[in-house]
Amino acid sequence: MPHGLVLLGSPRRNxxxxxxxxxxxxxxxxxxxxxxxxxxxxxxVLPCTHCGGCLRPPHRCxxxxxxxAERILxxxxxxxxxxxxxxxxxxxxxxxxxxxxxxxxxxxxxxxAKAARQEGSPPVSLSLLVAGRPRGEQLFAGSELCLSYFxxxxxxxxxxxxxxxxxESPSDIVPELGGVMRDWGRRQAGSVxxxxxxxxxxSPAS
Numbered sequence: 001m002p003h004g005l006v007l008l009g010s011p012r013r014n015x016x017x018x019x020x021x022x023x024x025x026x027x028x029x030x031x032x033x034x035x036x037x038x039x040x041x042x043x044x045v046l047p048c049t050h051c052g053g054c055l056r057p058p059h060r061c062x063x064x065x066x067x068x069a070e071r072i073l074x075x076x077x078x079x080x081x082x083x084x085x086x087x088x089x090x091x092x093x094x095x096x097x098x099x100x101x102x103x104x105x106x107x108x109x110x111x112x113a114k115a116a117r118q119e120g121s122p123p124v125s126l127s128l129l130v131a132g133r134p135r136g137e138q139l140f141a142g143s144e145l146c147l148s149y150f151x152x153x154x155x156x157x158x159x160x161x162x163x164x165x166x167x168e169s170p171s172d173i174v175p176e177l178g179g180v181m182r183d184w185g186r187r188q189a190g191s192v193x194x195x196x197x198x199x200x201x202x203s204p205a206s
Contacts, residue, residue: 008041069100
């Protein structure tokens with residue numbers, strides 16, 4: 001049973017962010033923490049239409065039965081450790097990941113209505129953002145802010161981030177960087193209680 005999830009937000013299989021995320025997973029596994037990868041590209045996520053349906057009790061998205069967004073959001077909420085890994089496209093998150101972020105509006109509406117507060121120690125929530133562009137002072141700023149509020153809607157807080165630039169393809173990942181990612185995985189694994197595994201996600205939609 002996995003004790004955490006790694007959401008792969010890239011539309012490209014085995015690209016830079018996928019490769020770096022799996023190095024993180026390898027490091028966590030060395031400390032006994034099993035992580036499950038969830039490639040978003042293998043799921044169907046419809047865009048939010050801003051219909052306002054979730055603003056009314058029971059705050060359920062009207063598209064919940066039409067795609068995979070609901071079960072993905074439930075899995076992200078339950079994970080003791082969560083890593084969100086994605087490339088940066090035009091200074092922003094990839095389109096499908098942004099669709100999933102927008103679909104968390106139902107969670108935001110429910111939490112606002114109940115004035116929900118996190119009790120106890122918050123679960124570990126991490127982000128890994130990878131850009132081919134080597135320059136840009138605000139290259140990651142908008143995406144990190146977006147993910148921060150996405151996690152808040154899920155009852156989480158962004159714990160730590162890795163921002164990596166100048167990585168256009170996996171061939172740009174030097175051994176030293178691979179070691180950094182494995183070490184990050186090992187260190188983060190030590191902060192998770194192994195007694196609370198998250199249930200595996202269901203199979204991707206066909």
